[in-house]
Amino acid sequence: MVSSFASSVAVDSTKEMIGTFSPQAEPYTHEMPEETTPSGIFARGSYSAKTKFVDDDNKSYLDITYTFDIRKDWQ
DSSP states (O other), X not given: OEEEEETXXXXXXXXXXXXXXOOOSSOOOOOOOOOOOOOSTTXXXXXXXXXXXXXXXXXXXXXXXXXXXXXXXXX
């Protein structure tokens, strides 16, 4: 689950089931679909996001919080 916030207001939330996996020696990989970043003056600003990996019993295995900016110019 990925949730994005601007000024403490939720602006996006995405959930994706990645399946059931049995133990194995090699790590599993899963590519999430690419998302389009909003553009324009109203989309610019600072955002915070939270990514969580949970199982069917809602047990959390990874919880990441990060921030990013959408700007017109990066100079």
